[in-house]
Amino acid sequence: MFSPLIDELMQALRCLPGVGPKSAQRMAMQLLEHDRGGATRLADCLSRAVEGVARCQRCRTLTEQPLCGVCSNERRDNTLLCVVETPADVLAIEQAGSYQGKYFVLLGHLSPIDGVGPEDIGIDQLMTLLDAEPVSEIILATNPTVEGEATAYYISERARRAGITVSRIAHGVPLGGELEYIDGGTLAHAFSSRRTL
């Protein structure tokens, strides 16, 4: 509309999650009108990240170093291993700030219907890691979906056979969540997982 280059930029911005045509337009205008420094810095960070960021050799999260910050941190508890589906899950748990153990990132979940088997979510690497490190407990933090539960179940069976304690993070009503706004599935789970006080 304006010019081929601006149209192209608006189109390119739509690769960002949650950015539709209107936001892309606002972003392009904002950057070109008021923040070319920010735009240049963003272009540079994107290029360097795409070039440099790969997988942590131990836990498979995203990092530009051979080992991520958690894996290379000697003060983290080597006996606890939290298994998650994605690097974003690691980030969420780290931001909560209470977990002091280490991680393993599946980069997905079991999904026979999509042809995703154990070998596709790094189960071999996970079992090798369990052999090599003094892990005493695996904490399964896969998502509370059908696939996430199936994945958790599969790993729990494998880990138990290796003599390792397996736990699952609790699911239920979020703290501060108002019951009337919680979905039915969560509520049903909260009831069936109730604990006697």
Add this chain to the structure above:
Amino acid sequence: MFSPLIDELMQALRCLPGVGPKSAQRMAMQLLEHDRGGATRLADCLSRAVEGVARCQRCRTLTEQPLCGVCSNERRDNTLLCVVETPADVLAIEQAGSYQGKYFVLLGHLSPIDGVGPEDIGIDQLMTLLDAEPVSEIILATNPTVEGEATAYYISERARRAGITVSRIAHGVPLGGELEYIDGGTLAHAFSSRRTL
């Protein structure tokens, strides 16, 4: 948290309007996990746009060419000139699709308190353009704010002295807008600007 490079990318994404820490994180993860092609293309478009996009020599909107697509389009009506505050306003009007004239972009509005005078919003260039082109009507589409109204008033006086018809776009209740959700200022304006049927 993850790695310096990913932290830097999340930080850089926050130059985008409406992107807070959580969105920046989701965007960085999405790009690095699932769309490195998109990230590379975005980096490239940003660099080229920052490098190449400047002002249209005639109307001052954003373009990488000497003249923007509207100014260089010989089928647009040279006798109508719509005056707006920003390139984003041009885009909005173009997208509405009904206006067939040309534009002039002030790149701001008069604001004595901020030291923004006529020379800062291109009034000299506008008057030169009115001399050089067969403009018979100026349509003022500055924003319905105190500054936008003052700017419209100033331009209308200058243009009228140059013998040019001046009009202001209508303001009021948006089509499809429900009265109960319209702000009081708009409603008051809609009443005072009512037309006898």
